[in-house]
Amino acid sequence: MSKIPTHYPVKYKCGHTAKRDLSKVPPSRRAQAAQSDFFATKAGKDGDGMVCPRCFTASREHDRDAFLNQLMLDTEAFEEEHHMPSLEGTEKMVTSGLITSARRDRYSVLDEILGHETGTDADTxxxxxxxxxxxxxxxxxxxxxxxxxxxxxxxxxxxxxxxxAAEEAKRDALDTTARITSENPHDWNPDADPQ
Structure with a gap:
């Protein structure tokens, strides 16, 4: 096994230094490649350098949070504009974020439908x-x-x-929340004396 290291500290454009696997670089040029400014100035898809893995992850999380915040603002504006009712669910659905996610899904789907010609009236x-x-x-x-x-x-x-919606209408028609009272006028009482 070779004693020539494959991981070297390299400097990124964000200013941080992190170890990078340079095993694909020929062994005789690894140390020189690690000391060059390649990762800070030339590497990356735009050719203007790369940020370290830590900064990349933080940036990606920030971008995701910003995207979700903007999506929620768009969702709320859409719900208000089109008079969409609040979504219902269990307490567990509320605390897990499923209702918020479902609101975003509803907005995304309806926004895409309204942006395309589907042959169905938007009001319908x-x-x-x-x-x-x-x-x-x-x-x-x-x-x-x-x-x-x-x-x-x-x-x-x-x-x-x-x-x-058709299935929901059928379910509403068969609403079982109004209980039918028993037609038997006699209450059963196990302690009563038999006659």
């Missing part, structure tokens, strides 16, 4: 979407992973939303 789609207030429906049927894995588009969104 929005009315159907307003009837789907259970956050779990949006997360299960039109969540981000589902949409990307199955490569759904506006036509599939319209079909799922209209079908979901």
């Amino acid at each position: 789609i929005l009315t159907a979407a307003r009837s789907l207030t259970w956050a779990g429906w949006w997360a299960t049927n039109l969540g981000y992973k589902t949409r990307t894995q199955l490569e759904y588009g506006p036509e599939e969104y319209v079909e799922l939303i209209t079908d979901g």
Whole structure:
């Protein structure tokens, strides 16, 4: 096994120094490559240097947070403009963030539908979407992973939303929250004397 090291500290354009695997550089030029300013000035997709892995991760997390914050602002504006009802769910759904995620999914889907010609009236789609207030429906049927894995588009969104609204209407018609009282006028009491 060779004693020539493969990992050398290199300087990045962010000013940080971090060890980098230079095993692909010929052994006779590794030390020289590590001391050069290649990673600070020439490397990277734009040819203007690279940031260290720590700064790259921090930047990516900041970009993701900024994207999600902007998406939530867009979601709230859309819900207000189109009079979308609040999504409902269990306490666990609230604390886990599923309702917030479902709100973003609903916005993303409806925004894409309204931006494309689907052959269905926008008011019809929005009315159907307003009837789907259970956050779990949006997360299960039109969540981000589902949409990307199955490569759904506006036509599939319209079909799922209209079908979901029709199923919701059937369920509302069969609402079982109004309990039917027993037709038997006699109460059963195990302690009563038999006659």
